[in-house]
Amino acid sequence: MKNTFLLICFACLNLTVSAQQKAAPQLNKNNVKEIIKALSLDEKVKLVVGMGMYIPGAPAGLLPPNDPEDDKIAPKVPGTSGRTHAIPRLGIPSITLSDGPAGIHFMDLTNAKPKYATAIPIGTLLASTWDTIMTQKAGEILGREAKDYGIDIVLTPAFNIQRNPLGGRNFEYYSEDPFLSGTIAAAVTNGIQKQGIGVSVKHFAANNTETNRMKLNTIVSERALREIYLKAFEIAVKKSNPWTLMTSYNLINGTYTSESKDLISKILRKEWGFKGLVMSDWFAGQNAAVSLGAGNDLQMPGRPDQFQTILNGAKNGSLAMANLDSSVERVLNLVVKTITFKNYNYSNTPDLTANAAISRMIASEGMVLLKNDHALPLAKSSTIALFGNASYDIIAGGTGSGDVVKKYTISLDEGLVNSGFKLQQNNKSVYEDYVKSENAKKPTPSFMDVFNPFYIKEMEVKNELIVESVANSDVAIITIGRISGESKDRKVENDFNLTDAEKQTLQSLSESFHAKNKKVIVVINAGGVIEMASWSHWADAILMAWQPGMEGGNAIADILSGKTNPSGKLTATFPVSYTDVPSSQSFPGKQLPLKEGEILDPVMPTYPAEITYDDDIYVGYRYFNTKKVKTAYEFGFGLSYTQFEYSVIKLSSTEFKDEITATITIKNSGKTAGKEIVQLYLCAPSEKLKKPSEELKGFAKTKLLQAGESQTISFQLTPAELASYDSSLSSWIAEAGKYSIRIGASSLDIKQTKEFHLAKNLMVK
Numbered sequence: 001m002k003n004t005f006l007l008i009c010f011a012c013l014n015l016t017v018s019a020q021q022k023a024a025p026q027l028n029k030n031n032v033k034e035i036i037k038a039l040s041l042d043e044k045v046k047l048v049v050g051m052g053m054y055i056p057g058a059p060a061g062l063l064p065p066n067d068p069e070d071d072k073i074a075p076k077v078p079g080t081s082g083r084t085h086a087i088p089r090l091g092i093p094s095i096t097l098s099d100g101p102a103g104i105h106f107m108d109l110t111n112a113k114p115k116y117a118t119a120i121p122i123g124t125l126l127a128s129t130w131d132t133i134m135t136q137k138a139g140e141i142l143g144r145e146a147k148d149y150g151i152d153i154v155l156t157p158a159f160n161i162q163r164n165p166l167g168g169r170n171f172e173y174y175s176e177d178p179f180l181s182g183t184i185a186a187a188v189t190n191g192i193q194k195q196g197i198g199v200s201v202k203h204f205a206a207n208n209t210e211t212n213r214m215k216l217n218t219i220v221s222e223r224a225l226r227e228i229y230l231k232a233f234e235i236a237v238k239k240s241n242p243w244t245l246m247t248s249y250n251l252i253n254g255t256y257t258s259e260s261k262d263l264i265s266k267i268l269r270k271e272w273g274f275k276g277l278v279m280s281d282w283f284a285g286q287n288a289a290v291s292l293g294a295g296n297d298l299q300m301p302g303r304p305d306q307f308q309t310i311l312n313g314a315k316n317g318s319l320a321m322a323n324l325d326s327s328v329e330r331v332l333n334l335v336v337k338t339i340t341f342k343n344y345n346y347s348n349t350p351d352l353t354a355n356a357a358i359s360r361m362i363a364s365e366g367m368v369l370l371k372n373d374h375a376l377p378l379a380k381s382s383t384i385a386l387f388g389n390a391s392y393d394i395i396a397g398g399t400g401s402g403d404v405v406k407k408y409t410i411s412l413d414e415g416l417v418n419s420g421f422k423l424q425q426n427n428k429s430v431y432e433d434y435v436k437s438e439n440a441k442k443p444t445p446s447f448m449d450v451f452n453p454f455y456i457k458e459m460e461v462k463n464e465l466i467v468e469s470v471a472n473s474d475v476a477i478i479t480i481g482r483i484s485g486e487s488k489d490r491k492v493e494n495d496f497n498l499t500d501a502e503k504q505t506l507q508s509l510s511e512s513f514h515a516k517n518k519k520v521i522v523v524i525n526a527g528g529v530i531e532m533a534s535w536s537h538w539a540d541a542i543l544m545a546w547q548p549g550m551e552g553g554n555a556i557a558d559i560l561s562g563k564t565n566p567s568g569k570l571t572a573t574f575p576v577s578y579t580d581v582p583s584s585q586s587f588p589g590k591q592l593p594l595k596e597g598e599i600l601d602p603v604m605p606t607y608p609a610e611i612t613y614d615d616d617i618y619v620g621y622r623y624f625n626t627k628k629v630k631t632a633y634e635f636g637f638g639l640s641y642t643q644f645e646y647s648v649i650k651l652s653s654t655e656f657k658d659e660i661t662a663t664i665t666i667k668n669s670g671k672t673a674g675k676e677i678v679q680l681y682l683c684a685p686s687e688k689l690k691k692p693s694e695e696l697k698g699f700a701k702t703k704l705l706q707a708g709e710s711q712t713i714s715f716q717l718t719p720a721e722l723a724s725y726d727s728s729l730s731s732w733i734a735e736a737g738k739y740s741i742r743i744g745a746s747s748l749d750i751k752q753t754k755e756f757h758l759a760k761n762l763m764v765k
């Protein structure tokens, strides 16, 4: 009897619980507000702090422990960069976030069951295509593979300004110019988001240095911030509506970007109308409650102490509940858009073959031919003497979160053979043995190696090998390789500048091959700018191949053979020497002593530091062209196997009203089919504000023009393109006066100019 009574009671209790469960609303895209009301305070805080990060191979205790409850929940996709909390009782799933810019990045170092992704070319190469269709295709690869692996958000595109050639992450970024960076970022974003996968545009903002990156205070004028460092984000936000944005590690003028109300709530949301979610960079910032209050919705990857700080803030009133609710709302609005929420049945088998073929095509479109003294394209079936470690062990991309676990990489030796060329065999075996033995010294991959790129010293070439090569081959090709990555900046010696061994080999090749009337071609396999002026005379042709992804060797061979006519152009200035760079004095900033009680982070030993952007708005070509400082190769430069003619510019009016259209016709006047990148620069009057001599305000890549074929291109200029930021008025102003439109093949190779007039100062919204 007693037992029967108990059973009835339990049954009643169960019924009540399941009735309650049934009554709990389940998240859908129309009931976000109702869900917020149903969330407890703890649950709200969980939603704004990620689930932590577990990296196999990381030393015990190195990463903050996860909430023990979270550890019980297996990740949907192991080895990715982060995930958000689920609240199952309200139908809120956990969503998965993964890097990155050059392909979907899994940090599964156990490699028990590696997940391969297509390693597309690095960001700088993508931008060097100056082609929004091509870069959208790159985004589509990332979006498709993320979707095939069940990933909701890809942590890309990354497009901080390449302020200084030594920036360790320049390879991930696009350009020294904000207009080009923002336009390419929008194209990549559109490519990814078209697949129903979100992006996180990053790192917002002024994150242009890796040294002491987590505590570096960037001191920058409001005008430079607006015109140079924020502009690209403004363009990307307005043109592509990114689902999320990632704030950066650094401080700007004394405030962590992740804790800056001005940056996030005022500029990004209010002025630009950004509707998405803002997340922090991994382990960034100082105070999670302040960060949330500033509008940074999600702390990533999330730590228990951040959970506590936000909870305390909400309880003691220092964090307004309205702020917490707004952030929760943005998290939920993001969740409902994801493939996880939509229960997408992912295959885990991306079409890596099809994507590799697209990656190869993009790679060859972004390579830049810098010099060609009748050396390229190579004669069919030439025998090539191939030099340089990187010819046999290509550097497909940079290191850190922008790295990719790839199934294979095609080195240049393979690419050339695939294209029907013959290689000088002894040469190949000497290098292959060297590369193999050096690679064997590579330490077993560990967590720390993510931040310590392994680099093989260039082999010193014996004279006999050169003599033998000259005798047995038609042409010499040497590849100069460079690697760089997250958390470290590059150095001038033996990195920006060539090493003695590299210079020695180049000089010997030049003397020996030229003595027999044979050509020497240099391929640069690097993520960024290097010194060229002191050695370029030794080379008959120089190809900037960047870090071209896993199909790199095939793509380089496509250019060298003439299968693809080179059409990439430089997105950053190549100075004659490092000291010519305007930021060379201030980079990478001044390290400050540790504060009392402050300890160094064991993963990334980061000191407090400070950097002053004394170059102000005069970054890259804005400095070199305005001050007429000689460069090795100017911004926008790149050669083709054909030539182009530019017609005169037609303007829709010579008086600017609401907008103006400039039209020009480009004709392939050479004998080979090719594409031209047409660049529009604007020279603005400078009555009140100083202006650079010209600024990029438009660009277009023609279709493949057959010999003799033409294409007409139009550019629209609106008041926004005419305006500069006047800090005294906190406004964008287009000054009255004479404007000159310069259209050309580079920032210095201007082919046509036309002027128009603006009657009155215009304040631009």
Ligand code: BGC
Pocket: 081, 099, 100, 155, 202, 281, 282, 401
């Ligand atoms: C990088 C970000 C990256 C994140 C997650 C950080 O260290 O700065 O670019 O998305 O890690 O891997």
